Amino acid sequence: MFPTIGILIFIGLYFYAANQYPGGSQANINSTEFDWVNNYWCNLLNEESINGKQNPARPIAILAMLILCGSLLIFFFHFSIHFEDSKIWKSIIQVCGTISMVTAIFIFTEYHDQITILASVFGFFVFIGIIRAIYQSDLQLFKMSGLLCILMLGINNYIYYSGSFIKYLPLIQKITFVFVLAWVMGLNIKMIKANKS
DSSP states (O other), X not given: OHHHHHHHHHHHHHHHHHHHOXXXXXXXXXXXXXXXXXXXXXXXXXXXXXXXXXXTTHHHHHHHHHHHHHXXXXXXXXXXXXXXXXXXXXXXXXXXXXXXXXXXXXXXXTTHHHHHHHHHHHHHHHHHHHHHHHHTTTOHHHHHHHHHXXXXXXXXXXXXXXXXXXXXXXXXXXXXXXXXXXXXXXXXXXXXXXXXX
């Protein structure tokens, strides 16, 4: 149950941090608040906001990131134990999940770009392992929605690394957050129900 509770806490802290953000976005440097269309999640993690002011949202956003990474890490371990029979894939999900989430915690540092790449690479193997296990189950809804999550993550990475349509990335990032976190919470709830039965 902790992964779902942790994700909900993350969402609450995300909104609270966004409310504390002093302003500035890629569309308007001089704005005075968090712009849900034009600000990135990572803007909340910076020491200074884009408009040059000290960012009081930072410690809240870092706490939210710690909770999210911890929640997802616990989910990866629970999922691999519950759904994965292959010892190799169980290890891949657990090891790559650990590396990805421990790395992602440090996304607020000056090594943001390198950390994003590293966390994404290891996260890719985790996602492949999870999708593989789901496709060997009877979870039809999660099969289709899992493919949608992969597509959205792929679009995020394409835009981020190519620079194409970059002005839409902050919004696409948030939509992807919603889909992927809802998918994870749904799987977590499914595991809880299966364990009870």
